[in-house]
Structures are given as C-alpha cells and as structure tokens.
Amino acid sequence: MADEVGFDKVTVAALARHFGVKDASLYSHLKNSQDLKTRIALLALSELADRVAAALAGRAGKDALEAFANAYRDYAREHPGRYAAAQLRLDPEAAAASAGARHAGMTRAILRGYDLTEPDQTHAVRLLGSVFHGYISLESGGSFSHSAPGTEETWARVLDALDALLRNWPAP
Amino acid sequence: MADEVGFDKVTVAALARHFGVKDASLYSHLKNSQDLKTRIALLALSELADRVAAALAGRAGKDALEAFANAYRDYAREHPGRYAAAQLRLDPEAAAASAGARHAGMTRAILRGYDLTEPDQTHAVRLLGSVFHGYISLESGGSFSHSAPGTEETWARVLDALDALLRNWPAP
DNA sequence: GCATTTACCTAAAAGCATTAGGCAAATCAC
DNA sequence: GTGATTTGCCTAATGCTTTTAGGTAAATGC
Numbered sequence: 092m093a094d095e096v097g098f099d100k101v102t103v104a105a106l107a108r109h110f111g112v113k114d115a116s117l118y119s120h121l122k123n124s125q126d127l128k129t130r131i132a133l134l135a136l137s138e139l140a141d142r143v144a145a146a147l148a149g150r151a152g153k154d155a156l157e158a159f160a161n162a163y164r165d166y167a168r169e170h171p172g173r174y175a176a177a178q179l180r181l182d183p184e185a186a187a188a189s190a191g192a193r194h195a196g197m198t199r200a201i202l203r204g205y206d207l208t209e210p211d212q213t214h215a216v217r218l219l220g221s222v223f224h225g226y227i228s229l230e231s232g233g234s235f236s237h238s239a240p241g242t243e244e245t246w247a248r249v250l251d252a253l254d255a256l257l258r259n260w261p262a263p
Numbered sequence: 264m265a266d267e268v269g270f271d272k273v274t275v276a277a278l279a280r281h282f283g284v285k286d287a288s289l290y291s292h293l294k295n296s297q298d299l300k301t302r303i304a305l306l307a308l309s310e311l312a313d314r315v316a317a318a319l320a321g322r323a324g325k326d327a328l329e330a331f332a333n334a335y336r337d338y339a340r341e342h343p344g345r346y347a348a349a350q351l352r353l354d355p356e357a358a359a360a361s362a363g364a365r366h367a368g369m370t371r372a373i374l375r376g377y378d379l380t381e382p383d384q385t386h387a388v389r390l391l392g393s394v395f396h397g398y399i400s401l402e403s404g405g406s407f408s409h410s411a412p413g414t415e416e417t418w419a420r421v422l423d424a425l426d427a428l429l430r431n432w433p434a435p
Numbered sequence: 436g437c438a439t440t441t442a443c444c445t446a447a448a449a450g451c452a453t454t455a456g457g458c459a460a461a462t463c464a465c
Numbered sequence: 466g467t468g469a470t471t472t473g474c475c476t477a478a479t480g481c482t483t484t485t486a487g488g489t490a491a492a493t494g495c
Contacts, residue, residue: 180404180405186405191406210411210412210416211420213410213411213412213417214412214416214417214420214421214424215424217398217401217407217414217417217421218394218398218417218421218424220397220401220406221393221394221397221398221400221401221421222390222393222394222397223397224397224400224401225392225393225394225395225396225397225398225400226389226390226393226397228393228396228397228400229389229392229393229396232352233352233358234363234392235389238385239382239385240382240385240386242389244382244386245385245386245389245390248383248386248435249386249389249390249393251433251435252386252387252390252428252432252433254433255428255431255432255433256424256427256428259427259431260424260427261423261424261426261427263420263423
C-alpha cells in the first residue's frame with residue numbers, strides 16, 4: 092500500500108478499507124497509528140539491509156561502493172513508499188530493534204577496500220550515508236530533474252568522485 | 264510555531280488555537296492546509312537563502328564552502344521546524360516561486376573557487392547538495408549520536424574531504 | 436470438552452479539514 | 466462625509482481519522 096498510494100497515505104482507516112474490516116478492528120493488531128508506521132519502517136529497513144548484503148557479497152573497493160549505492164537507489168525507486176518509511180525517525184526502542192546496525196556495519200565493510208583507519212573510517216561512513224541518503228532524497232524529490240545533465244550521469248560521476256576521495260582521504 | 268512544536272504539528276486547527284480564532288476563519292487567509300505548509304516552506308527557503316548569501320559574501324574556496332555549509336547547518340539547528348518545512352516537496356508552481364534557484368546559484372558560486380567546468384560543475388553542485396542535505400538530516404535524526412567520534416569533528420573532516428575532492432575532481 | 440485466545444464487531448468521543456452563508460468594522464471612492 | 470466594498474471574523478454543518486470500551490463467535494490449546 093505504501094508503494095502504491097504513498098507512505099503518508101497509509102492510515103489505519105485506509106488499511107481497514109483495504110482489508111474490508113472496520114477501523115477499530117485493527118487496534119487488536121496495532122498499538123496505534125504510529126505503531127503501524129514504525130512497523131513499515133522496520134520492514135523496509137530490514138528488506139533494504141538484505142538487498143545490500145546480497146549486493147555486497149564478493150565485492151570490494153569501487154565495485155562494492157557501486158553495488159552498495161545502487162542497492163539503495165534501486166530499492167528507493169522500486170519501493171518509494173517503503174523507502175520513505177525507512178526515513179522515519181524511530182524512537183530509541185524501535186531504532187535498537189531495527190536493522191540500523193546492519194546498515195552501519197555494511198557501510199563500514201565497503202571501507203575495507205580502502206586504506207582508512209579510525210576515526211577517519213567513521214567520518215567516511217557518515218559521509219557515505221549522507222551522500223546516498225541526500226542524493227536519493229533530492230533526486231526523488233525532483234530537485235535534479237529540471238536541468239541537464241541527466242541524473243544517471245551525475246550518479247556515476249558522484250560514485251567516481253567518492254571512490255577517488257576514499258582512495259585519497261585527506262590528512263587532518 | 265513550527266520550531267516550537269514541530270512542523271508536522273502545525274495544523275490549521277493548531278494555528279487557529281494559537282491566534283485565538285476559529286478554525287474556519289483561517290480559510291479566508293489560506294487556500295487549504297497544504298497551502299499553509301507550502302507558505303512555511305517558502306518562508307524557510309527564502310530566509311535560508313538570505314543567510315547563505317550573507318555567509319558567502321566576500322569568501323571563496325574552502326572558506327566559502329565552510330560558510331555555506333555552516334549556514335545551512337546552523338539554520339537547521341536554530342529553526343528545526345522551518346528547516347523541516349524547507350524539505351517539503353513543492354508542487355511545480357510553488358517551486359518556481361521559491362528561492363530554489365537562489366540556492367542552486369549560490370551552491371554554484373562556491374565552485375568558482377575551484378577549477379571545475381561543465382558538466383562536472385553540475386555534478387559537484389548535486390554532490391554538495393546531497394551531502395549537506397543528507398548530513399543535516401541524518402544528524403538531526405540522531406543517526407550519528409550513538410557512536411564516537413562527535414559529529415562536530417566529523418563535520419569538520421567532511422568539509423576537509425569535500426574541499427580536497429573539489430580541488431582534485433577526478434576525470435571521467 | 437471446556438477455557439482461552441483470536442479476530443472481529445458496534446458504539447462513541449474527540450480532533451482536524453473544509454464549505455457555506457452571514458455580520459460588523461475598516462477602508463476606499465467620489 | 467457617505468455609500469460601496471473589502472476584510473476579518475463568526476456560526477453551523479459535514480466528513481474524515483484516531484482511539485477507547487465493551488461484546489461475540491469461531492478457532493485453538495490442554
């Protein structure tokens with residue numbers, strides 16, 4: 092439903108309509124409407140982690156970087172509603188139960204192909220997360236669609252640039 | 264109100280309570296609730312552009328890069344509700360009337376201090392936008408707060424890294 | 436075969452969005 | 466200045482979404 096009608100349109104009432112039951116009936120399954128949203132977010136985070144893990148298997152260096160980045164971007168394009176859910180700010184309890192740690196771990200795994208030590212590794216993990224999250228968010232919001240060149244080309248060149256940066260990370 | 268109670272809590276009803284008038288009265292001033300949200304977004308985008316313009320004046324190179332990035336980040340911290348509003352997906356009409364073009368122009372202005380020509384300039388503009396948007400979004404969502412080192416240090420090193428990257432942008 | 440759990444239901448309250456129609460004060464035009 | 470218009474607000478009403486409380490019938494567990 093999230094992918095079809097948009098994550099923000101997934102309400103308890105809409106879900107009840109979808110299943111042909113009464114709104115109130117769903118409260119045996121859900122704590123409240125926030126709970127519904129959180130569950131979608133956790134599902135998306137978990138699916139996304141699975142995809143990334145599969146994409147990353149057997150790859151290293153720039154190959155891994157591209158596979159990782161494309162796994163995120165492809166998931167966002169194929170499942171826009173679920174990806175939007177994955178951006179939801181989770182409360183600490185939900186965050187702890189989420190696949191967040193897997194994501195962080197896999198981002199760090201990319202860096203094994205590059206010559207970075209702590210704390211630069213953490214800085215780089217955060218930079219990569221920022222770029223991917225930011226790029227996909229801006230692209231899906233249409234920010235890049237009103238000017239040449241195409242976003243496909245930019246995406247490739249951004250990955251080139253990140254690869255170059257990781258291979259040549261500046262000293263403090 | 265957005266900064267105090269959160270952008271998503273700024274409803275027509277809440278605004279009416281705030282002013283001590285009836286909900287319906289506000290519909291003389293607003294088209295609908297989406298219009299209210301759009302107006303907040305346009306305000307935020309415009310204020311942010313003013314700040315960035317002021318921060319950028321008389322600076323070039325890494326100095327400009329840092330001023331630009333900090334203007335965004337500081338605004339997001341000082342006015343979280345307004346910054347959230349600025350992320351709203353605007354319909355084409357509102358987008359055209361927004362300060363979006365000023366933002367794009369100023370991002371491009373940063374690159375004057377670096378040796379980039381089209382189409383790399385556009386790629387770099389998009390990368391910078393992605394990093395800043397992504398970083399601020401993740402940081403404000405608490406994604407960086409559960410591990411060392413501190414986000415202040417990462418922010419400084421990310422700006423170092425972007426500066427290095429722009430000075431040494433890889434050929435296709 | 437009885438007790439419990441599951442998966443629904445009805446009823447009802449409360450909040451938000453929105454439209455229609457109306458009134459009084461402020462402002463404008465001549 | 467006075468009549469016309471605009472402005473800013475109101476009441477009333479509708480329809481949606483969320484959520485709680487209390488109840489029933491079928492499925493499941495021991």
